[in-house]
Amino acid sequence: MKTLHILRWLLQRDIQLVFRRRSDLVSTLFFFVIAVSLFPLGVGAEPALLRAIGPGVLWVAALLSAMLSLSRLFAADHADGTLEQLLLSPVPLTLVVGVKVLAHWLVSGLPLALLAPLLGLQFDLAARDLGVLTLSLLLGTPLLSLIGAIGAALTLGVRGAGVLLAVLVLPLYIPVLIFGAGAVAASATGMDPAAGLSLLGALLALGVVFAPLAAAAALRLSIE
Amino acid sequence: MLQVEALACQRGGRWLFDHFTLTLIPGELIHLQGVNGSGKTSLLRILAGLSSPESGIVRWNGVDIQECRDEYVSHLLYLGHQPAVKDDLTVRENLQVSCRLAGLEPSAESLRSALEETGLLSRSNLPARVLSQGQRRRLALSRLWLENRRLWILDEPFTALDVHATQLLERRLEAHLAAGGMVILTTHQQPDIAEDYLRILGVGT
Numbered sequence: 001m002k003t004l005h006i007l008r009w010l011l012q013r014d015i016q017l018v019f020r021r022r023s024d025l026v027s028t029l030f031f032f033v034i035a036v037s038l039f040p041l042g043v044g045a046e047p048a049l050l051r052a053i054g055p056g057v058l059w060v061a062a063l064l065s066a067m068l069s070l071s072r073l074f075a076a077d078h079a080d081g082t083l084e085q086l087l088l089s090p091v092p093l094t095l096v097v098g099v100k101v102l103a104h105w106l107v108s109g110l111p112l113a114l115l116a117p118l119l120g121l122q123f124d125l126a127a128r129d130l131g132v133l134t135l136s137l138l139l140g141t142p143l144l145s146l147i148g149a150i151g152a153a154l155t156l157g158v159r160g161a162g163v164l165l166a167v168l169v170l171p172l173y174i175p176v177l178i179f180g181a182g183a184v185a186a187s188a189t190g191m192d193p194a195a196g197l198s199l200l201g202a203l204l205a206l207g208v209v210f211a212p213l214a215a216a217a218a219l220r221l222s223i224e
Numbered sequence: 225m226l227q228v229e230a231l232a233c234q235r236g237g238r239w240l241f242d243h244f245t246l247t248l249i250p251g252e253l254i255h256l257q258g259v260n261g262s263g264k265t266s267l268l269r270i271l272a273g274l275s276s277p278e279s280g281i282v283r284w285n286g287v288d289i290q291e292c293r294d295e296y297v298s299h300l301l302y303l304g305h306q307p308a309v310k311d312d313l314t315v316r317e318n319l320q321v322s323c324r325l326a327g328l329e330p331s332a333e334s335l336r337s338a339l340e341e342t343g344l345l346s347r348s349n350l351p352a353r354v355l356s357q358g359q360r361r362r363l364a365l366s367r368l369w370l371e372n373r374r375l376w377i378l379d380e381p382f383t384a385l386d387v388h389a390t391q392l393l394e395r396r397l398e399a400h401l402a403a404g405g406m407v408i409l410t411t412h413q414q415p416d417i418a419e420d421y422l423r424i425l426g427v428g429t
Contacts (some may be wrong), residue, residue, distance in 0.1 A: 015315075082322075223275070
């Protein structure tokens, strides 16, 4: 019971902190909107071409903007000593990490997924494809936060952590990208997107179980 | 009771201490002394269970702290070098959050009286980023008036405190010791604590 209370307070605090510093949140979303909007301007307004690249562009942009906010996941708590207090709290570190990832997803991944259908209109995607896009992002962005948490924990306190984090995490994002963009592309060409979505769901189930364990172990190492 | 047996710690290929032994009994304050870089902070982090020693064992009431972690952290209050204060939260929210994450739900009244003790009540609704270094330290130390923990591990608690706050902290430490609490701290000052409680221990070679 006490564990649940502490985890709820931690979630509340993390979200409160993000809303006290809204510029971080807005800049991530703005990056997503700008990066996606540059493509129709760059490659021209040929509808067939846009439909073909749309799913890939939206997914890559979502991946990169999720990356942007990752370095903040543990860094602030590490710098001001809160992480030590979290290690000494009566709650298992794995759950602490899980809650921090959930907070990160709620303020970075979820807005991306909700914004994506609007941006998808620029690529002339049909209503059904937009639905698949949103669903694939809803399944995929939590995975991005989960996998990213391992990288963020490993690079904690390292010089040049931002670049190292990208090098470490982006290769691990490849399966998510392939299945996510693949599901939308399949839907756009009239095929069944269920295969890609199911695989994303399976990856998410694995990630929810194992990523917090790995990230917690990495955190313990970096705080030594 | 906290017992440390044959503790050894290595940082960057250099031995900070080896065969370090101490026993802390209720009503006792251990003041760790040593030059900069002698391993005082490393020792406190090991005692708090935040990092593991090269060899040796730390026991709480006779049990290895790795084995009774949940029990141990429920008796422990560790205040590290960094005050764990969030710039974007108000003074009051900071204190409330740090208590909550430690598993306590302080009432509005007890938060108020703790802030009053440390002289931060008039600033309780200001964001912590406007506080001075000394006020941040006071805010971190406010937890000492709220949480009823037996063992306090304090890393440089007197840093940046003015004369008045220093005396306030010394009186709080004495009250805690008189009630059977245990304290282990580092400081480069000479805290004015009743000699019955105080024990000075050197760290490093």
